[in-house]
Amino acid sequence: MNNKKKSDAVGLRDRQIARFRWAMLGPGIFVLFLINILPIADTIYTSLFDYYLPMPQDQKFIGIGNYLSLFTEPRFLQSLGRTLVFMLMVVTTETILGFGIALMLTSNAFGTKLFRGVLILPIMLTPIAAAFMWRIMYSPTLGILNYFLEVLGIEPQKWIYGAEQALPSIAVVVTWCKTPFMVMVFYTGLLSVSDEIIEAATIDGANSFDILWRIKLPLIKPVFFVAILFQTIDTAKEFDYTQILTRGGPGSASETLSIFTYLNSFGFLKMGYGSASAIILSVFIFLIATLIIKAGGIDFDK
Amino acid sequence: MRKRSFSFRFFVMLLCLMAAMFSLTAGGSKDTAAPEANMEVGEDGIAWKQFAGTTLRLGMNKHEYTEAVKHVIAEFEEKTGIDVVIEEYAQDEFMTKRLVDLSSGAGTYDIVMMDSVCTQAAQAGWIENLDEWYTRTDLYNAEEYNLDDIAPSWKLSFTVDDHLYAIPVSGEKQILYYRADLFDEYGIKVPETFDEVYEAAKFFKEIMPAGILVRGQKIHTVSNCTGVIWSYGGKIADSLDYNYAVFNSPEGVAGTDMFTTLAREFGPTGIENYTWYECVADFQQGKAAMFLDMSVFMPQMEDPEASVVAGKVGYAPMPAGPAGSKPTGGAWAISMSSASRNKEAAWMLMAWLTGPETSAKMAAYNAVASRVSVLSSDAVKENFPADWLAALQAALAVEVEETTFPTISRNEEYLDTIGTAFNSLIQEKQDVQAVLDDAAAKVTELFQLEKQ
Structure with missing residues (x-):
């Protein structure tokens, strides 16, 4: 292989190379095993048991029993559906917004530099602090949002305090927080399109819509889909904002899969059941991710 | 052969690494050993x-x-x-x-x-x-x-x-916070019963965002609703052995109906997801006339930095239902x-x-x-304010038959189950009996699970 060629070049024997490589990788692999593989394996193992944390002596092996009862529990199925809806809402909006803003930034219009700086702010805020800030803004009686509505003569809204509006309201906050990431990725993607190609296209008589649709977009397609992939994974397992803003409420109106999993594991202390739910969440994310990778033709080996 | 000797070395290296890590952690948890005990006995006979x-x-x-x-x-x-x-x-x-x-x-x-x-x-x-x-x-x-x-x-x-x-x-014990200045201004009597609370809440809802505040969020609402159920003569469980749930009795239904109606009709917009955090903030900002909750929030109401109603708040004992005043705590x-x-x-x-x-x-x-x-x-x-202390002491003097939350292991699951029922009644008007029957069956199931 070409490794061999290289090693010959520096006069090292294969064995030494291999040994050195393992010595360098060893600690990393060991730590990775400890903090990644082991917990996942343990979660899968736990998910096969009927295991109530305060009574470890009563744990019972029930095979896929937990998975079967999960798929017959309406509350779980609803939270699965909600996660999907939530993901679609957030990722769609932030992709559209993110791309729009990125285009605007590349146009070098007045104030783009300032805007670029301001845009990064939400990323820099701690989610918990930002979530509390939004919770205050969303307050139906004291919040600034309802104050503005009142000024405009619109009925006060319930926002995160109402069953119908809770999930979309959380989606707004998450979109606000994550869009800057999309903007940055798209913006750098657009910048990487070489000017020569654009010039060539212009000479060939392409208008700006054609340039965008036929040239820029296809060129940044891989970047585009990688960004969507990251955001989808991130949104599917979103926890902090939902937990602080609504705790899944009112009732269970905004209970997503991650909240459901947390509640069952650390609220109800049903470790087996919670683990099974966590595994399903992971599989769910894996499936969606695969779908996006296929659709976007992302090739990680390239 | 070459291959094997390599993997053996790798294995040894891993072992060394693990040993190093364990010795590191072991070193970290070193405790200071107690010196020889001094058994000198003090005046009270204790060393x-x-x-x-x-x-x-x-x-x-x-x-x-x-x-x-x-x-x-x-x-x-x-x-x-x-x-x-x-x-x-x-x-x-x-x-x-x-x-x-x-x-x-x-x-x-x-x-x-x-x-x-x-x-x-x-x-x-x-x-x-x-x-x-x-x-x-x-x-x-x-x-x-x-x-x-x-x-x-x-x-x-x-x-x-x-x-x-x-x-x-x-x-802490359940008490009634009220805006003494407003009750005075409009000449309304400080409520002693839930029927009076209802009338007062109805009156104040007309002129401000909320006649009364209670926590509506499903977990948070349970302790407060339980007190109203008690005051109407209902109970959560049959006995302290927790065999089955009885809060769907006629008394339990009446109490739950009163509590959830107060919240739904005269509470602020969005009360169904209110925790104490929102209740306290609203009351501090003068958005409500009454607040039925635990006594522990008094210092926040009286803090002039945070509360525009500091000094204007009155404290009354938990209002009475047909079975008297039975606050939870x-x-x-x-x-x-x-x-x-x-x-x-x-x-x-x-x-x-x-x-x-x-x-x-x-x-x-x-x-x-x-x-x-x-x-x-x-x-x-x-x-402490005199009326606040009096309300707390009155609450402490009440004998209760059961604890605020059943003393069962699956407490969180209990809260989620019964809280979902109360919360759904706060969200919209429904047949209270049917909702509570359903919840009682589920809570009984939980009680039975404890017995296994």
Whole structure:
């Protein structure tokens, strides 16, 4: 292989190379095993048991029993559906917004530099602090949002305090927080399109819509889909904002899969059941991710 | 052959690495060994210095009680030579830390602050049965201690199978907060019954965002609704053995109907997801005329920095239903971790902290005491508004048949189940009987699960 060629070049024997490589990788692999593989394996193992944390002596092996009862529990199925809806809402909006803003930034219009700086702010805020800030803004009686509505003569809204509006309201906050990431990725993607190609296209008589649709977009397609992939994974397992803003409420109106999993594991202390739910969440994310990778033709080996 | 020798070396390397890591962690948890015990006996017959040099770790919630402990702890350290390390965390973080520490048996904390998860922790064997420790008269002043002085309704919450597992240190009871200035201005009588609360709430809802505030969020709403059910003559469970749920009785339905109607009709917009955080903020900003909740929020209402209604708030005892005024309450307690390596020293501290002398001293630092004698002392009277203290004392005098939350292990699941029912009634008007029947069946199922 070409490794061999290289090693010959520096006069090292294969064995030494291999040994050195393992010595360098060893600690990393060991730590990775400890903090990644082991917990996942343990979660899968736990998910096969009927295991109530305060009574470890009563744990019972029930095979896929937990998975079967999960798929017959309406509350779980609803939270699965909600996660999907939530993901679609957030990722769609932030992709559209993110791309729009990125285009605007590349146009070098007045104030783009300032805007670029301001845009990064939400990323820099701690989610918990930002979530509390939004919770205050969303307050139906004291919040600034309802104050503005009142000024405009619109009925006060319930926002995160109402069953119908809770999930979309959380989606707004998450979109606000994550869009800057999309903007940055798209913006750098657009910048990487070489000017020569654009010039060539212009000479060939392409208008700006054609340039965008036929040239820029296809060129940044891989970047585009990688960004969507990251955001989808991130949104599917979103926890902090939902937990602080609504705790899944009112009732269970905004209970997503991650909240459901947390509640069952650390609220109800049903470790087996919670683990099974966590595994399903992971599989769910894996499936969606695969779908996006296929659709976007992302090739990680390239 | 080459291959094998390589993997063998790799294996040895891994082993060395692991050994290095373990020795690192082992070095980190080195404990200071206690020097030879000093068994010199004091006037009260207790060898206070016998555990000198020991370090006790307290896992505490951020709470006024913890603040008060910090004020008095130096005295204990001097008296005993024991070092006390207080680690305090905000509530949610504290609960997670406590769960991890207790369930793993790590024994990081010798003493942990305890709340409604007491039954769970006791049944799992995570915390010590204190009845046994109360017999250790060589470690505390048993003659002066007087356990009966600690409010019985609070002790009941920490009693599991007739044994006390945690000592209540600070507590709260349901009272009615009202805007004294507004009630005066409009000439409305301070409500003593729920029917009067209904009328007053209806009146004030016309002129302000909310006639009354209650917590509507499904978990938070349970303790308050339970008090109204009691006051209407209902109960949550058949007995303290928790065989089946009975809150769907006619009395339970009437109480739930009153509570959820008050919230739905006269509460603020979005009350269905209100926790105490929103209730307190709304009341502080003068957005509501009444607030039915635990007594613990008084200092926040009276804080002129945060509250525009400071000095304008009146406090009344829990309104009465057909069965009288039966407020619920909650308490924080301290318990001893079963995994503690310094149990005797820990008990010495627990008994000292909860004894009458220290409790009286701590009351001066605004911590609401759990001892009835301390609550009626002059020192306490100066610290708190008179009507607030009266409302709290009235609540403490009420005998209750059951605890605010069933003392079952699956407390969180109970809260989620019954809370979902109350919450759905707050969200929209429905047939109360049907909703409660459904919830009662599920709660009975939980009770039965406990028996297995």
